[in-house]
Amino acid sequence: MKKLLHTNHFAEMLRFGFVGVVNTLVDIGVFSLAIFLGIPRVFSQVAGYLAGTINSFFWNKHFTFRDKDHTDILKVMLFVGVNLVSLGASSWGIFLLPLMGMPLWLAKGCVTILSLAINFFGYRWLVFRKK
Incomplete structure (x- = not known):
């Protein structure tokens, strides 16, 4: 455990968590606005997710994983791929x-946690992996 706390991976996890909170706030804000405007929940989910994803690429590239590589086309394609799976x-x-009886906001929390796991491992192992 001591070794984990002193590694760059732990620092990445902390930064990812911080960026994730911001992305989640962006996602939930757009999702809530769309629901308020009467947009169906699946389309609201897509809108919120896309807003969070755009925010996520910038912050994860520059802040979380401190990626200095300028070959962004492949990274963007991989990032989009990971996010399509997550979306x-x-x-x-x-x-x-919700069809199974779960309240909408609890369902939103559950799918947010699932997306977080898919995204962290996809970003870490595919998109922003160290050479």
Whole structure:
């Protein structure tokens, strides 16, 4: 455990957590606004997720993983791929969980946690991996 606390990976995890909180606030803010405006929940999920994703790429590249590589086209494509997987999983969840009786906001919390896990490991191992 001591070794983990003193590694660059732990610092990345902390920065990812901070960026994740900001992304989640952006996501929930856009999602809530869309729901308030009467947009169906799956489309609201997509809108919120996309807003958080745009924010996420910038902050994770420059702050979390401190990526200095300028070959961003491949990174953007990988980032989009990871986020499409995450978006698909979260959209199915936000559609299915309320149908199974889960309150919408609890379902939103569950799919947010699922997305967080998919995104961290996808970003760390695919998008911003160290050479």
